[in-house]
Amino acid sequence: MQERTTEHSLDSFVHHCRQHHLKVTPQRMAIYKKLIQMKNHPSADTMFREIRKEFPSISFDTVNRTLITFSEIGLIDIIEGLANQRRYDPNTHDHHHFHCVQCGAIIDFYDDVLNGLEIPDDIQKRFTVQSTRVVIKGLCGSCREKT
Protein backbone atom coordinates (compact mmCIF):
# COMPACT_ATOMS: atom_id res chain seq x y z
CA MET A 1 0.00 0.00 0.00
CA GLN A 2 2.89 2.33 0.65
CA GLU A 3 5.19 1.07 -2.09
CA ARG A 4 2.96 1.68 -5.03
CA THR A 5 2.13 5.23 -4.05
CA THR A 6 5.46 7.02 -4.29
CA GLU A 7 5.89 7.21 -8.02
CA HIS A 8 2.25 7.71 -8.65
CA SER A 9 2.15 10.46 -6.05
CA LEU A 10 4.88 12.41 -7.75
CA ASP A 11 2.78 12.49 -10.90
CA SER A 12 -0.29 13.63 -9.10
CA PHE A 13 1.82 16.11 -7.19
CA VAL A 14 2.81 17.82 -10.41
CA HIS A 15 -0.80 17.74 -11.49
CA HIS A 16 -1.91 19.25 -8.24
CA CYS A 17 0.62 22.04 -8.57
CA ARG A 18 -0.43 22.90 -12.10
CA GLN A 19 -4.06 23.03 -11.07
CA HIS A 20 -3.22 25.61 -8.46
CA HIS A 21 -0.81 27.56 -10.64
CA LEU A 22 2.16 26.60 -8.55
CA LYS A 23 5.51 26.25 -10.21
CA VAL A 24 7.17 22.88 -9.90
CA THR A 25 10.54 23.71 -8.43
CA PRO A 26 13.23 21.26 -7.36
CA GLN A 27 12.73 22.41 -3.79
CA ARG A 28 9.04 21.63 -3.83
CA MET A 29 9.67 18.26 -5.40
CA ALA A 30 12.24 17.40 -2.76
CA ILE A 31 9.97 18.53 0.05
CA TYR A 32 7.00 16.59 -1.19
CA LYS A 33 9.02 13.49 -1.89
CA LYS A 34 10.48 13.50 1.60
CA LEU A 35 7.17 14.31 3.20
CA ILE A 36 5.35 11.29 1.89
CA GLN A 37 8.15 9.09 3.18
CA MET A 38 7.91 10.47 6.70
CA LYS A 39 5.84 8.41 9.05
CA ASN A 40 5.77 10.73 12.02
CA HIS A 41 4.01 14.01 11.32
CA PRO A 42 7.09 16.15 11.03
CA SER A 43 7.37 19.78 12.02
CA ALA A 44 8.84 22.31 9.61
CA ASP A 45 12.13 22.07 11.40
CA THR A 46 12.25 18.29 11.21
CA MET A 47 11.53 18.47 7.51
CA PHE A 48 14.24 21.05 7.03
CA ARG A 49 16.88 18.86 8.70
CA GLU A 50 15.85 15.87 6.63
CA ILE A 51 15.76 17.61 3.30
CA ARG A 52 19.00 19.43 3.83
CA LYS A 53 20.77 16.07 3.77
CA GLU A 54 19.93 15.70 0.10
CA PHE A 55 19.50 19.34 -0.81
CA PRO A 56 22.10 21.23 1.22
CA SER A 57 21.40 24.63 -0.27
CA ILE A 58 17.75 24.72 0.70
CA SER A 59 16.70 27.25 3.32
CA PHE A 60 14.52 26.66 6.32
CA ASP A 61 12.33 29.40 5.06
CA THR A 62 11.52 27.68 1.82
CA VAL A 63 10.65 24.49 3.63
CA ASN A 64 8.39 26.31 6.03
CA ARG A 65 6.58 28.30 3.39
CA THR A 66 6.26 25.37 1.09
CA LEU A 67 4.58 23.32 3.78
CA ILE A 68 2.11 26.12 4.36
CA THR A 69 1.50 26.35 0.64
CA PHE A 70 0.94 22.61 0.37
CA SER A 71 -1.58 22.69 3.16
CA GLU A 72 -3.37 25.61 1.53
CA ILE A 73 -3.99 23.63 -1.62
CA GLY A 74 -5.04 20.58 0.36
CA LEU A 75 -2.07 18.46 -0.56
CA ILE A 76 -1.25 17.86 3.09
CA ASP A 77 -2.89 18.51 6.42
CA ILE A 78 -1.89 20.59 9.38
CA ILE A 79 -2.75 18.38 12.28
CA GLU A 80 -3.92 19.15 15.74
CA GLY A 81 -1.16 19.24 18.29
CA LEU A 82 -0.79 20.00 21.96
CA ALA A 83 1.96 22.55 21.57
CA ASN A 84 2.16 26.28 21.21
CA GLN A 85 0.00 28.24 21.23
CA ARG A 86 -1.63 26.31 24.01
CA ARG A 87 -5.30 26.61 24.75
CA TYR A 88 -6.93 25.46 27.92
CA ASP A 89 -10.22 23.77 28.58
CA PRO A 90 -11.86 23.88 31.99
CA ASN A 91 -14.69 21.66 30.79
CA THR A 92 -14.11 18.31 32.40
CA HIS A 93 -17.35 16.78 31.18
CA ASP A 94 -17.18 14.38 28.26
CA HIS A 95 -17.31 16.48 25.15
CA HIS A 96 -16.03 16.95 21.63
CA HIS A 97 -14.57 19.73 19.56
CA PHE A 98 -15.32 21.47 16.37
CA HIS A 99 -12.32 23.39 14.93
CA CYS A 100 -12.86 26.23 12.53
CA VAL A 101 -9.97 26.06 10.09
CA GLN A 102 -10.52 29.69 9.13
CA CYS A 103 -10.64 31.62 12.39
CA GLY A 104 -9.25 29.00 14.75
CA ALA A 105 -12.30 28.87 17.00
CA ILE A 106 -12.75 25.69 18.96
CA ILE A 107 -16.36 24.97 19.80
CA ASP A 108 -17.57 22.34 22.26
CA PHE A 109 -20.34 19.96 21.43
CA TYR A 110 -21.96 17.08 23.21
CA ASP A 111 -23.11 13.76 21.86
CA ASP A 112 -23.87 10.60 23.79
CA VAL A 113 -23.14 8.29 20.89
CA LEU A 114 -19.69 9.77 20.42
CA ASN A 115 -19.05 9.60 24.16
CA GLY A 116 -19.53 5.87 24.05
CA LEU A 117 -17.12 5.21 21.23
CA GLU A 118 -15.33 1.92 21.30
CA ILE A 119 -11.57 2.15 21.22
CA PRO A 120 -9.91 -0.48 19.03
CA ASP A 121 -8.41 -3.37 21.03
CA ASP A 122 -5.17 -2.82 19.26
CA ILE A 123 -4.86 0.68 20.71
CA GLN A 124 -5.85 -0.41 24.18
CA LYS A 125 -3.07 -2.96 24.15
CA ARG A 126 -0.35 -0.76 22.78
CA PHE A 127 -1.11 2.38 24.78
CA THR A 128 -2.48 3.64 28.07
CA VAL A 129 -5.60 5.51 27.06
CA GLN A 130 -6.59 8.55 29.09
CA SER A 131 -9.24 10.22 26.97
CA THR A 132 -11.02 10.07 23.67
CA ARG A 133 -12.37 12.94 21.68
CA VAL A 134 -13.90 13.48 18.29
CA VAL A 135 -12.46 16.46 16.47
CA ILE A 136 -14.39 17.82 13.54
CA LYS A 137 -12.81 20.36 11.24
CA GLY A 138 -14.55 22.80 8.96
CA LEU A 139 -16.01 26.28 8.82
CA CYS A 140 -17.92 27.80 11.70
CA GLY A 141 -21.12 29.76 11.14
CA SER A 142 -19.65 33.20 10.78
CA CYS A 143 -16.73 32.10 8.63
CA ARG A 144 -19.08 30.26 6.30
CA GLU A 145 -21.08 33.42 5.74
CA LYS A 146 -18.00 35.38 4.82
CA THR A 147 -17.29 33.22 1.76
Add this chain to the structure above:
Amino acid sequence: MQERTTEHSLDSFVHHCRQHHLKVTPQRMAIYKKLIQMKNHPSADTMFREIRKEFPSISFDTVNRTLITFSEIGLIDIIEGLANQRRYDPNTHDHHHFHCVQCGAIIDFYDDVLNGLEIPDDIQKRFTVQSTRVVIKGLCGSCREKT
Protein backbone atom coordinates in the same frame (compact mmCIF):
# COMPACT_ATOMS: atom_id res chain seq x y z
CA MET B 1 -26.06 23.05 34.43
CA GLN B 2 -23.71 25.98 34.22
CA GLU B 3 -25.28 28.07 36.98
CA ARG B 4 -25.03 25.58 39.75
CA THR B 5 -21.39 24.72 39.14
CA THR B 6 -19.59 27.98 39.92
CA GLU B 7 -19.87 28.06 43.69
CA HIS B 8 -19.50 24.35 44.00
CA SER B 9 -16.46 24.39 41.77
CA LEU B 10 -14.66 26.90 43.94
CA ASP B 11 -15.02 24.52 46.85
CA SER B 12 -13.74 21.58 44.92
CA PHE B 13 -11.00 23.79 43.53
CA VAL B 14 -9.68 24.44 47.03
CA HIS B 15 -9.96 20.75 47.73
CA HIS B 16 -8.08 19.88 44.61
CA CYS B 17 -5.30 22.29 45.50
CA ARG B 18 -4.90 20.92 49.02
CA GLN B 19 -4.72 17.39 47.68
CA HIS B 20 -1.82 18.39 45.50
CA HIS B 21 -0.09 20.54 48.10
CA LEU B 22 -0.75 23.70 46.18
CA LYS B 23 -1.25 26.89 48.09
CA VAL B 24 -4.52 28.66 47.54
CA THR B 25 -3.45 32.12 46.51
CA PRO B 26 -5.68 35.00 45.43
CA GLN B 27 -4.10 34.77 41.99
CA ARG B 28 -4.96 31.11 41.59
CA MET B 29 -8.48 31.71 42.80
CA ALA B 30 -8.95 34.53 40.33
CA ILE B 31 -7.55 32.51 37.47
CA TYR B 32 -9.68 29.48 38.18
CA LYS B 33 -12.80 31.54 38.71
CA LYS B 34 -12.34 33.32 35.41
CA LEU B 35 -11.40 30.15 33.59
CA ILE B 36 -14.62 28.32 34.37
CA GLN B 37 -16.58 31.30 33.12
CA MET B 38 -14.80 31.34 29.78
CA LYS B 39 -16.62 29.56 27.03
CA ASN B 40 -13.97 29.68 24.35
CA HIS B 41 -10.84 27.75 25.30
CA PRO B 42 -8.65 30.72 26.06
CA SER B 43 -4.92 30.96 25.55
CA ALA B 44 -2.66 32.11 28.36
CA ASP B 45 -2.61 35.57 26.87
CA THR B 46 -6.38 35.80 26.64
CA MET B 47 -6.65 34.74 30.23
CA PHE B 48 -4.08 37.30 31.26
CA ARG B 49 -6.00 40.15 29.62
CA GLU B 50 -9.25 39.04 31.22
CA ILE B 51 -7.92 38.59 34.71
CA ARG B 52 -5.98 41.81 34.71
CA LYS B 53 -9.28 43.67 34.54
CA GLU B 54 -10.10 42.50 38.05
CA PHE B 55 -6.60 41.88 39.32
CA PRO B 56 -4.41 44.58 37.79
CA SER B 57 -1.23 43.63 39.60
CA ILE B 58 -1.11 40.06 38.29
CA SER B 59 1.70 39.18 35.91
CA PHE B 60 1.42 37.30 32.67
CA ASP B 61 3.93 34.92 34.02
CA THR B 62 1.82 33.87 36.93
CA VAL B 63 -1.15 33.29 34.69
CA ASN B 64 0.88 31.22 32.31
CA ARG B 65 2.51 29.10 34.97
CA THR B 66 -0.70 28.66 36.88
CA LEU B 67 -2.45 27.31 33.82
CA ILE B 68 0.35 24.82 33.35
CA THR B 69 0.12 23.85 37.00
CA PHE B 70 -3.63 23.40 36.78
CA SER B 71 -3.28 21.15 33.79
CA GLU B 72 -0.60 19.13 35.55
CA ILE B 73 -2.95 18.27 38.40
CA GLY B 74 -5.78 17.50 35.99
CA LEU B 75 -7.93 20.45 36.92
CA ILE B 76 -8.08 21.62 33.33
CA ASP B 77 -7.08 20.28 29.97
CA ILE B 78 -4.64 21.47 27.37
CA ILE B 79 -6.52 20.95 24.18
CA GLU B 80 -5.41 20.10 20.75
CA GLY B 81 -5.00 23.11 18.52
CA LEU B 82 -3.83 23.82 15.00
CA ALA B 83 -1.27 26.43 15.90
CA ASN B 84 2.41 26.48 16.68
CA GLN B 85 4.35 24.29 16.61
CA ARG B 86 2.63 23.08 13.51
CA ARG B 87 2.92 19.51 12.38
CA TYR B 88 2.07 18.26 8.96
CA ASP B 89 0.39 15.12 7.78
CA PRO B 90 0.79 13.83 4.25
CA ASN B 91 -1.56 10.94 4.94
CA THR B 92 -4.74 11.76 3.10
CA HIS B 93 -6.41 8.45 3.83
CA ASP B 94 -9.08 8.36 6.51
CA HIS B 95 -7.30 7.87 9.78
CA HIS B 96 -7.17 8.78 13.43
CA HIS B 97 -4.59 9.94 15.91
CA PHE B 98 -3.15 8.85 19.18
CA HIS B 99 -1.37 11.63 21.08
CA CYS B 100 1.20 10.80 23.70
CA VAL B 101 0.82 13.43 26.38
CA GLN B 102 4.33 12.71 27.63
CA CYS B 103 6.57 12.85 24.60
CA GLY B 104 4.21 14.53 22.15
CA ALA B 105 4.28 11.73 19.61
CA ILE B 106 1.30 11.56 17.29
CA ILE B 107 0.62 8.07 16.01
CA ASP B 108 -1.75 7.17 13.19
CA PHE B 109 -4.24 4.39 13.49
CA TYR B 110 -6.94 3.03 11.27
CA ASP B 111 -10.40 1.82 12.16
CA ASP B 112 -13.36 1.34 9.88
CA VAL B 113 -15.93 1.82 12.59
CA LEU B 114 -14.46 5.16 13.55
CA ASN B 115 -14.25 6.19 9.90
CA GLY B 116 -17.99 5.78 9.58
CA LEU B 117 -18.88 7.93 12.57
CA GLU B 118 -22.13 9.78 12.35
CA ILE B 119 -21.88 13.49 12.84
CA PRO B 120 -24.70 14.98 14.90
CA ASP B 121 -27.35 16.74 12.79
CA ASP B 122 -26.94 19.78 14.91
CA ILE B 123 -23.30 20.16 13.87
CA GLN B 124 -24.06 19.51 10.22
CA LYS B 125 -26.54 22.36 10.28
CA ARG B 126 -24.45 24.87 12.12
CA PHE B 127 -21.16 24.24 10.38
CA THR B 128 -19.58 23.18 7.12
CA VAL B 129 -17.86 19.92 7.98
CA GLN B 130 -14.63 19.08 6.17
CA SER B 131 -13.22 16.20 8.17
CA THR B 132 -13.74 14.11 11.25
CA ARG B 133 -11.09 12.51 13.37
CA VAL B 134 -10.92 10.62 16.62
CA VAL B 135 -8.12 11.81 18.87
CA ILE B 136 -7.08 9.55 21.70
CA LYS B 137 -4.79 10.84 24.40
CA GLY B 138 -2.59 8.82 26.71
CA LEU B 139 0.83 7.29 27.05
CA CYS B 140 2.61 5.64 24.17
CA GLY B 141 4.44 2.36 24.58
CA SER B 142 7.87 3.71 25.44
CA CYS B 143 6.59 6.42 27.77
CA ARG B 144 4.49 3.90 29.63
CA GLU B 145 7.55 1.77 30.29
CA LYS B 146 9.44 4.70 31.75
CA THR B 147 6.97 5.18 34.61
Add this chain to the structure above:
DNA sequence: CTTTTTGCAAAGCGTTTGCATTGAA
Protein backbone atom coordinates in the same frame (compact mmCIF):
# COMPACT_ATOMS: atom_id res chain seq x y z
C1' DC C 1 9.83 38.21 -20.64
C1' DT C 2 6.82 37.97 -16.65
C1' DT C 3 5.69 36.41 -12.36
C1' DT C 4 6.69 33.22 -8.77
C1' DT C 5 9.77 31.50 -5.79
C1' DT C 6 13.86 31.39 -3.22
C1' DG C 7 17.21 32.67 0.41
C1' DC C 8 18.48 35.79 3.81
C1' DA C 9 18.06 38.64 7.73
C1' DA C 10 15.33 40.88 10.96
C1' DA C 11 11.26 41.15 13.54
C1' DG C 12 7.44 39.18 15.98
C1' DC C 13 5.00 36.30 19.13
C1' DG C 14 4.45 33.03 22.67
C1' DT C 15 6.81 30.33 26.12
C1' DT C 16 10.37 29.33 29.42
C1' DT C 17 13.98 30.24 32.84
C1' DG C 18 16.55 32.26 36.87
C1' DC C 19 16.34 34.94 40.70
C1' DA C 20 15.05 38.01 44.40
C1' DT C 21 10.82 39.18 46.92
C1' DT C 22 6.45 38.10 48.86
C1' DG C 23 3.04 35.57 51.21
C1' DA C 24 0.33 31.17 52.50
C1' DA C 25 0.41 27.58 55.77
Add this chain to the structure above:
DNA sequence: TTCAATGCAAACGCTTTGCAAAAAG
Protein backbone atom coordinates in the same frame (compact mmCIF):
# COMPACT_ATOMS: atom_id res chain seq x y z
C1' DT D 1 9.28 30.37 60.23
C1' DT D 2 9.48 27.77 56.06
C1' DC D 3 8.91 26.73 51.52
C1' DA D 4 6.12 27.54 47.66
C1' DA D 5 4.41 31.19 44.66
C1' DT D 6 4.86 35.62 42.50
C1' DG D 7 6.71 39.25 39.47
C1' DC D 8 10.26 40.74 36.61
C1' DA D 9 13.51 40.56 32.95
C1' DA D 10 16.08 38.16 29.83
C1' DA D 11 16.47 34.23 26.85
C1' DC D 12 14.69 31.02 23.80
C1' DG D 13 12.19 28.64 19.94
C1' DC D 14 9.25 28.78 16.18
C1' DT D 15 6.95 31.59 12.72
C1' DT D 16 6.42 35.52 9.80
C1' DT D 17 7.78 39.45 6.93
C1' DG D 18 10.21 42.35 3.40
C1' DC D 19 13.24 42.47 -0.11
C1' DA D 20 16.61 41.58 -3.77
C1' DA D 21 18.27 37.81 -6.68
C1' DA D 22 17.19 33.61 -9.21
C1' DA D 23 14.42 30.56 -11.82
C1' DA D 24 10.05 28.44 -13.80
C1' DG D 25 6.63 28.82 -17.36
